[in-house]
Amino acid sequence: MxxxxxxxxxxxxxxxxxxxxxxxxxxxxxxxxxxxxxxxxxxxxxxxxxxxxxxxxxxxxxxxxxxxxxxxxxxxxxxxxxxxxxxxxxxxxxxxxxxxxxxxxxxxxxxxxxxxxxxxxxxxxxxxxxxxxxxxxxxxxxxxxxxxxxxxxxxxxxxxxxxxxxxxxxxxxxxxxxxxxxxxxxxxxxxxxxxxxxxxxxxxxxxxxxLPPLDHTASRRLLGLRAPGLTSRIRQRVLDQAAGNPLALLELAEHASLNPDEHGPLPVGRRLAAIYAARLAELPEAGRQALLLLAAADVEDPPDAVLALLPDADHKVWLAVEESGLIRRAGRHLRFRHPLVRSAIYHTAPFGARMEAHRKLADALRHEPDRRAWHLAAASLHPDAEVSAALEQTADRARRRGGYAAAAKALARAAELHPRRDDSARLLADAAGVAVFTGDLPWVEELAGRARARTDDPALLAAASLHVGRLSALTRQHAASFNDLAAIAGDLAATHPAIALDALAAAAVLRFYSGEESQRREIDRLLPHLPAGPLREWAQIVSDPFGGGRELAPLLPDRIAAAGGRFGSGNRGGAGGAGGRPERLTALAIAAWVLDETPLAVRAFDEAVQSWRTAGPLPDGLGGVVALAYFEYGRWDRARQVCAEIGALPAAAGLDHAVACARAIEAMVVAPQGDAAGARALADEALRLVDPLESRSVAVYAHRALTAAAMVEGDYEAAYEYARMVFDINGDPVHYHASYPALPELAESATRSGHHAEAIEIIECSARTLARGGSPRLRSLVHRSRALLAEPEHAGPAFLAALADPALERWPFERAQALLEYAEWLRRRRRIAEARPFLTAAYDTFRRLGAWPWSERAQAELRAAGLDISPADPGAFAGLSPQQQQIVRLAARGLTNREIGERLFLSPRTVGSHLYRTFPKLGVTARSQLRDVVEAAAVDGPPD
The missing domain is CATH 3.40.50.300 (P-loop containing nucleotide triphosphate hydrolases)
Structure with missing residues (x-):
């Protein structure tokens, strides 16, 4: 032992x-x-x-x-x-x-x-x-x-x-x-x-x-390992204040719960506090006051208004302060020498001295209303309606900038300072609604609970519960969350229709996640009791796109063009937050995507996603839809980027469904790029994170990825088994929206594995449903599936029907697959001249997308059709950026993405993204081919 x-x-x-x-x-x-x-x-x-x-x-x-x-x-x-x-x-x-x-x-x-x-x-x-x-x-x-x-x-x-x-x-x-x-x-x-x-x-x-400071990823990981119980907002405060210093991370995390909501530095332990208190005590009074003001200001390189409160730069007190080793000074630039110094100085000062410092700072910062409001709040010991109002205005400005955590925190503090109980409850409910956008479910639940404890107003009680329900939608408990939201909608339909609509729109999101038919029926029951308008239409589209929702498609372009106006009543899961443009655009883009108006959706997402990035890692409502839209539209790098941002949610947030959705969609992207093993790992993780009966949409996306991965490896029997899981035992879709795009995958794998009869029955069942409300895209997929399963002499008309609508170019990968399949059919019918242009178009699309297994298949067909497709010019290497050339050289030597990232100070994901973009330029389909490219370009490797 x-x-x-x-x-x-x-x-x-x-x-x-x-x-x-x-x-x-x-x-x-x-x-x-x-x-x-x-x-x-x-x-x-x-x-x-x-x-x-x-x-x-x-x-x-x-x-x-x-x-x-x-x-x-x-x-x-x-x-x-x-x-x-x-x-x-x-x-x-x-x-x-x-x-x-x-x-x-x-x-x-x-x-x-x-x-x-x-x-x-x-x-x-x-x-x-x-x-x-x-x-x-x-x-x-x-x-x-x-x-x-x-x-x-x-x-x-x-x-x-x-x-x-x-x-x-x-x-x-x-x-x-x-x-x-x-x-x-x-x-x-x-x-x-x-x-x-x-x-x-x-x-x-x-x-x-x-040893430099830890980067953000490593800091989060260390904090997760050593302090896993921190809430998201406390974790972020610790990360911000520690500035990548491991000791500061652990020290601040250990004592963060002692003062979780106070504006200012987090406290440190007694030992460090005593050390710095002793050093502070040795300074002249003017020096102590100056350091406390700097600590209370809680900013690096304080603004001139704060510096004006300090002794002049040539004052003798600065010599003693600098000799104390507590700060660094270069002219008027002042910084504490270590993140813990600021915290220790602030928390070892007497309470009255801290209050006085905040009052002085508030007076000095009259032209910076947000900072002034926080300093006034820090100096307030009793309720104060004016300070509460100032914080509410601060929250509004933060929310308009996308700073949802800051806005929720300001609203919560405003609630504490408001003298009237009902107004305090209102502010806490608003804080819970804004906190939804941070993805911190425990915080939302805490704020909602505090709001409910201060009011008997049914509208406020329902609003607080609604906010919890919206974020709970991103956990795996969809059935319970749907029931709660539907109950709110039913109870308040007559008295508070706006709140009821919000609740029903959030319930529609859960209906999409779960795919549960009984939930559609409940939404259909409640909709007639709610006022007409965009939000009700949105809920109808998401819940039942092939029913009445399809009729609303013509309205969407004008709605998106007018998205600068208010859309909805602050619904996160549906039609927008408190008047913010990203929420409205995202909601409208979701509706467009659900109805297969993908180009329109992508244009709206382009504008909305950038705003979301400044706000945090969690997009609005059906966040995975953003990645799916980019994937279907042929922007695969962007799809993976969105998946990475959603998948980066900390495990402590408990938003398993959101993370699982990101993993499943990323698996759908990497499978056609040839990374079968990576796709399987991502899909398996997605299935592990959710209950397939509670999150049927995620289960379908994961099984579609597994189907594609099996097809890449030529295992069509396994591919059919996975594709078959997208439809139930009766042949009906497992999910009312997500299952139908898998029809061609089901058909091709069935053709190659001998399951014709069963596959034909499923496809014809789907065709009957889509004939009533399906989009041109879905009807095209039905024609393509029929062509794949038809007897050779009868497949031609079905292929032509699948390719008839030129608008289908908006889904480039699907159209290229149809072109390839039709060209293969033509070549086997000895109609080689007719096949060549279709093969060439498919090959070019696959290469542009980086769909290497399909480009190799198209290349083989082109050779069989008498066209010699040569590898890319070796000079293509010279056309890469210097950084891309470095990455290719190192990859050619056998280094992993992680090893390359360590050498070039890049993340492994960034390295992988560069390689995926360079493969089509170099005419390669695997890392093993990079050595030949580098040697052909006569480029020496970088020095070790």
Whole structure:
């Protein structure tokens, strides 16, 4: 058991190193490699960047590789004790000094006071070098120095002397130093440079590994691992204030719940607060006040109005403040030296002093109403209608900018400060409605609960429940959420029709998600009791597009053109929020997409999605529809980008349906691009996240992706099994809207696997339904499916019917597939001349989309038709951007997307996106072909 314990600790340690993959790889290689001569590496970074954790990892790797490890840590209290650091390092091996030459032995022991000889720096350095070399003869050696900025100068000089002369000895020296020494005044430190610049021995001649702040992805991951219970809004506050510093992330997260809603820095623990309070107490009163004002302002590089409250730049107080090591100052630019400093200064100040600081800031910021409102709120101890109104106005401005989290927070604080209970409840209900847009379901539930506790007004009670229901729609509990929303619509239809319409529109979203027929019947029952208008029409379209909804298609272009006006009553899942243009456009675009007016939908999405991106990762209502529209319209890169943004929702949000939808749709995109394994992984994850009976739409999209993946691999029996799951045992669609586009996939896989009879029955059943209300696109898919299943002599008219409408070019992949299938039929009928133009058009479309399996199939048909399709000109490589050329070179050498990203400082997803865009330009269909492209272009690989 004792032997396994270190391994367990090592695993935990490795798990804790988040966002430092490149650094871990470099240190691991350095620690494990004992083949060459001496190596020195200095690791520099701000306090809390993870230097000690990385050193611990390197030491463990070195030990596992059979190296002997000597360690020392600088100690602030010993920084003036000569040779204290060297003694700490060599104490475990000091007995080896007996084997040194006599003069070296006496110099070394004299430095430690063991012998009366006066210290000789040169002889001591030689003695240390000899001693380390002796040790390295028995086993490779690693010397690890932590907090080297605090190692005494004498030790630093001797160790640096030895480090410069390691030569061929198998010795590695790793030293970590702070570049923002918060333990002492930064006297003599070059601004922006590492602290070891003031250590006489460790200068910049040694290789240096600088630890930057963690990026946003790594910060979120670390926070998720170490503080998984944080709500989304608290998590975001921690991320914003920590600025990528791991220590600050964990420290702020640990104490965030102590003061979750206060405007200003989050609190820190008692230990750090005490340290900074002591340092603050040493400053003059003017210095303390200046730092508290800066901390209360809670912004980097404060505006001139705040700077005007501080002492003049040449005031003597700044010397003491700078010597405290708490801030950096360059002229009028002031910044705290570490994210935790601001928090500690703010929360260690007396409560009255904080209030006074906020009042001064509010007075100074009269021309910045949003900041002023928050400072007034922070200084308010009792209800104040004027401050509440100012915050409500702040919320309105934030909402118009797409800042939904900020708007909800302002409304919640306005509710706390409003003296009237009903108005307070109204503000909390509004806050819950705006918070829906953040995707933070627990926060919405909390705000709605607080609103319900303050009112008996049935309209406010229903509005609060409605907001929870809208966001609950993105979880997996669709049946319960639908029942709640339908009940609201029924109860308030007569007395509060606007709220009832909102509820019914949100219920229509759930009907789309679940595909449950009984829900359509309930919506049809309630609709006649609600006032006519765009929102009612929207609910009808989404719930029943092949019934009365189809008749509304001609109205959509004018509605989208007029989207600058108000559409709906603030419905997130349906027809728009509180008057914001992105919500209205998104809702109208959803309606257009549902009715197969895809080009119209895409144009509206183009405008709306950019606004959504500034607001957060969660698009309105049927968010996955945005990605589906782009996919169907042939903009596959954009579809994957939208999927990535939705799929990035934190697991803590519990919005499993939204994430599953993104995964399933991305699987539909990557399958025709030839990534069958990736499509299966995404589709399987989507199916794992949802209940297929609660989220039939997601289940259908996932099974369509699995069908395409199986077809890419030529497994048509499996493809048919997956396609068959898109229709129920009676042959009816599993989902009233999502199933029908799978008809050609069902037909082709049936043709190639011997399931003609069953497939024909399903297609004819679907044809009868679509004949009444289906779009031209869907009727074209029926013709194409019939052609695939028809006897060869009878397929021609069905193919021609499928291709008859030129408007079907709006769905380029589907049309190219139909062109290819028709051309294959023509060639097999020996009508080769007729087949060639169809093959060429299909091939060009597949190449443009990056649908490599289909382009290869079209290429083979073209060759069979007597047309030689040559690979792209090798000169195409020169037409790539420099960054794309680098990516292609590295991919040609076999590096993974992750490895390429680490070298070029890109995310793996970005690398993959670049490769997908370059493949058609280079005329390749797989990574294995890139080596030939690079060699043909006579381009040397990049230097290692």
């Amino acid at each position: 004792q032997e396994r314990a270190p391994s367990s600790r090592a695993n935990a340690e490795r798990d804790a190193i988040v966002g430092r993959d490149a650094e871990v790889e470099r240190l691991s290689a350095l620690a494990a490699d004992a083949s060459g001569g001496g190596r020195v590496l200095l690791m520099s970074g701000a306090t809390g960047m993870g230097k000690s954790v990385l050193l611990e990892h390197a030491a463990r790797v070195a030990g596992e590789a059979g190296r002997r490890v000597l360690r020392a840590s600088g100690c602030e209290s010993e920084r003036d004790l000569a040779f204290a650091g060297l003694h700490q390092l060599l104490r475990p091996v000091l007995a080896e000094a007996a084997h040194l030459p006599d003069r070296q032995r006496r110099a070394l022991l004299g430095a430690f006071g063991v012998l009366p000889d006066a210290p000789d720096s040169l002889l001591t350095g030689i003695a240390v070098l000899t001693l380390l070399s002796q040790l390295a003869e028995r086993a490779p050696l690693m010397v690890v120095l932590d907090d080297a900025q605090w190692i005494d100068s004498a030790s630093a000089d001797v160790l640096a002397f030895a480090a410069r002369r390691l030569d061929d000895d198998p010795i590695t020296l790793l030293a970590a130093v702070r570049d923002d020494d918060l333990g002492a005044p930064p006297v003599g430190v070059r601004e922006g440079g590492p602290s070891f610049d003031r250590r006489p021995g460790f200068d910049r001649e040694f290789p240096t590994l600088v």
